[in-house]
Amino acid sequence: MIHFESDYLEGACPEILERLVETNMDKTEGYGEDPYCESARDKIRKACKCSDAEIHFLVGGTQTNMTVIKALLKTYEGVMDAPTGHISQHEAGAIEFTGHKVFPLPSEDGKISAAEVKKFMDDFLKDGNRDHMVRPGMVYISHPTELGTLYTKKELTDLSNVCREYGIPLFMDGARLGYGLMATDTDVTLPDIAELCDIFYIGGTKVGALFGEAVVIPKPGLIENFFPMIKQMGASLAKGRILGVQFDTLFTDDLYMKISGHAIHMADKLEQGLRDKGCRFFLETPTNQKFIIMDNKKLEELGKSVVYEYVQAYDDNNTVIRFCTSWATEEKDIDLLLDLM
Amino acid sequence: MIHFESDYLEGACPEILERLVETNMDKTEGYGEDPYCESARDKIRKACKCSDAEIHFLVGGTQTNMTVIKALLKTYEGVMDAPTGHISQHEAGAIEFTGHKVFPLPSEDGKISAAEVKKFMDDFLKDGNRDHMVRPGMVYISHPTELGTLYTKKELTDLSNVCREYGIPLFMDGARLGYGLMATDTDVTLPDIAELCDIFYIGGTKVGALFGEAVVIPKPGLIENFFPMIKQMGASLAKGRILGVQFDTLFTDDLYMKISGHAIHMADKLEQGLRDKGCRFFLETPTNQKFIIMDNKKLEELGKSVVYEYVQAYDDNNTVIRFCTSWATEEKDIDLLLDLM
């Protein structure tokens, strides 16, 4: 069997394991106060061109989303996102568990627009009953989105502007950020994100690390006393250095970008190959997730050799499936998959 | 000025105040353990034809909704409702504060259908990622709905059946229940509701009481240790007898039905009068809320003499407004309003 069902099938890129082995018997302080975390923070700040940024390392995506959102919202506020947003769909109610409503704004492609945010805010602000309603207090986006799409710099700038106009923070879930930054035609860079977002994270779990998400607050002070909040959510890692070592490695010699670029290269090759074979795409995506429409009979056959992700029924005879590449995808598996299609 | 903006403009129906005065200096236990509450419970049980029902008196609607929903759901479950449901719109995030997601199901008229509940449950149950999703754990409906519409007995039976098929409770918000029960053509009775719903409440605040909602659990045992939960939510009234006296009065000599019937009579007269004058209705409603479409210029004029509730813009030149009648509406005000239209 060859595997294309997700981008977290393997462990970590070998450079990370090597570094974990090398540093293993060093004795360090816990909870992110060690020199590896410090070094990783410096390198991330440089990559973001943001020398003051406050950086925290958390373990996983849902945990990071719930911790950041709870920290940013007042108790009576909610968060706007896309209907397909991770927080709306696949976090088992983690945001609601922290006491907050998620507002899905209209969206077809996993992105939300400045115009929709503006409309939602205006509708709220002019509603005579607004004191009986949940106040929209922040915007959550993913880049790439759960549908593999990307914001343009223009779209991101517009979102940022509208958020600043209304005084609400813009939070970017970057669980797959590397695959967005290295997409062939994107015009959005890491420094752009650091300029336009109030808080975002650089995903490790899906981009070469064993686990870990690096939360970046470009302008420190956005969240007061963030560490006790992280601790209260059970989201601080005792041996924080494990996160430090991983991100320090990922941000040494551009490793994060290199391995993300590999995934994109594999994804582009896969897409071209699929197009050459006449495959129908459900959605145009410039990143490491490809969504295609398959005839059910062919799909049954394919399933004997390939593990894919089922997305949804397309119609009675066809199904939408997803193939993912990652930092770990081998070119021979792409060739094999294309042969099988 | 004449007032039609809501159904909670006045205090209580005079019978209630008289009874409060009469019983004022009696000394009773607190927290619903007094003889007035006991008597009210008996009368409600009789009205529901449900001799075992467990009955709790709470103060207000939002409080009741959040307390019941929290008590019924497991921590990882959510509640289905209509997009216009009170819990989705005008409770300032009370449900999310208790840790639960609200799922708005498709609906045009404030009601949700058995078919939509079934579809939502089936989609959830067959989703391979369901363990990463909020589990739909109950259905919340209002009768009348926030849009003044009513379920038929057939619709309610279908909803009840689908809920029982999936093992989830059906909860009816009856904040305006009297106005639903006394609607001219309804085929739904209080005993029907007690048979078809797992829990519901009989609204006092909008139907003749100073305040108060009577939660009815037709089959006791649905919620274990409900009182400590009510207390933990700050929802128990120390002098519970004030609630007991009110509901005891409302369920003596059919008062609840009589005063509700008056509101319907006034609403029917208002509707007929408006139709005679060629008014356009935004929505057909058999209860005490009438939604009409008004030309903006005429509306400005009307606003000098009448307080109405703004609902939404209809188009550039027209607006949807709501008139409410209640147990306290005087026929002369209806005549005056019709004259002004």
Next chain:
Amino acid sequence: MIHFESDYLEGACPEILERLVETNMDKTEGYGEDPYCESARDKIRKACKCSDAEIHFLVGGTQTNMTVIKALLKTYEGVMDAPTGHISQHEAGAIEFTGHKVFPLPSEDGKISAAEVKKFMDDFLKDGNRDHMVRPGMVYISHPTELGTLYTKKELTDLSNVCREYGIPLFMDGARLGYGLMATDTDVTLPDIAELCDIFYIGGTKVGALFGEAVVIPKPGLIENFFPMIKQMGASLAKGRILGVQFDTLFTDDLYMKISGHAIHMADKLEQGLRDKGCRFFLETPTNQKFIIMDNKKLEELGKSVVYEYVQAYDDNNTVIRFCTSWATEEKDIDLLLDLM
């Protein structure tokens, strides 16, 4: 049977009922925006000598405590109180339900001291692990306390100073405030409280109203957007005027003080009578609650004619019980009780 078990046995003082009857058919806005609430606020401001105070009316004590505490604390903070504090004992976990820890400070008499608060803050601030601990973020006191004791002006000033030194708010639960203000030898006035506390409430439920607590914020701005928070907690009363009318009446012609004074007069008479009969007091209390130690056999006899509150076993042969007077206590019942002892 004569009743001395609590101070919420009856309805409301007759002036309140009269006023509810008089104003019953007035049509007003909901949720505290009516003229009765406005008038009550003005009178309370005058009584507090605090012309800018922000005032909100809530229904009950537990509800008020949880709403105020949640509104004041950051999510990772806790509240200091006495071990006998209402929030520690008899609110069924309402504070914890809002996500916050209660820290009981050492106390023998229901009061906490500035010194204990200072010690607790200092211990926290110098603890190297403080980022792994709940941060003490406010002080909750009751005046009178649950044990019927009172702070002196000096004690209250010290508490206020220590709170301001550490930048944490001081919150007074005044569920029985009238009985404290009218205690014979107290030197604490309502304006003192408004000066020394950051937020407090004037209890209605136990002092002459059907229900209701008036939250006073002497310096507005302490809590931003308090109304949506109140609504989110299910703590706003639709017909807010019912609260307005009650507090407006209580603060007309000094009624609140007069009826409180009556309770104190009755309590003083009871205490003197009990002392004359050689009763042992468990605790010295200048307010409307008297705690005495009774021989178990005599108590059994007494229980045939008097309803009292059981407090705790004193030793194998004696029991601590409580008698309460209130605005509604009749002198003949005091005489009867003294005869029975």
Next chain:
Amino acid sequence: MIHFESDYLEGACPEILERLVETNMDKTEGYGEDPYCESARDKIRKACKCSDAEIHFLVGGTQTNMTVIKALLKTYEGVMDAPTGHISQHEAGAIEFTGHKVFPLPSEDGKISAAEVKKFMDDFLKDGNRDHMVRPGMVYISHPTELGTLYTKKELTDLSNVCREYGIPLFMDGARLGYGLMATDTDVTLPDIAELCDIFYIGGTKVGALFGEAVVIPKPGLIENFFPMIKQMGASLAKGRILGVQFDTLFTDDLYMKISGHAIHMADKLEQGLRDKGCRFFLETPTNQKFIIMDNKKLEELGKSVVYEYVQAYDDNNTVIRFCTSWATEEKDIDLLLDLM
């Protein structure tokens, strides 16, 4: 500098790193559904002599405590523990964040007794106000405790019996479980724990793993739908195999016991050496934590060469400090420390 301040100073025992490297490029399912987790579960079941046990792998201790406690308690219940319990002290309010009260029972040595649990339950059950109080719904203990002490089998059996008598679960935090199981004179084995506790966890973070805690439910069915709860708390690791590989390694060839035994051997040597030098012990502890009383001047000197953990002031001239050994402690460092004392 030599380090004795904690037991999580290094990475993981080398066997774990080797195995992570070996298995790194295997492709597996996420969220604990992989063969490494399955294999680890089997080995743990064998070690516990509990063939049906349900086993979940979580990342850290606070996270595990809050997830298990929330899953076990009804919304209106609280958890009993010792005043020094981790959940009472160093989890930044994580338990309260989930809505639950922590009840510290009297304890001098970090342990709680069956007698105290019984007394607390009885006091609650006979309290006339119990419906206004938080219901004690489970017992949390640590073994070893935060003070390094251990339960005897008799004590644990008594606790278990009292919990079963009252129908409440007994939960053991085993963050340092290995160091308890390998203590020289303990009579408590892993199968004993599996028999006497309703749920417990085997700590990895402090006992040889990079991170990870293995939650064992000896009788499956205690918690229904535990995975969605774990996910909702942000506590599930996407690449769950990293946890599986670690615990599989720890439970292969008795590694967990061997490395724990090493820590105990080092701790016993340290204790004997300290006794030989006339050190005063603050507390007798048979595990890997040693608490001693040091003269402040000598401590200042010692601090130049040794990192220790400050515990508390003992008196004006002396301080209580803690030394920890672990799986990673080198004998030469013990010798060095003893030389320095």
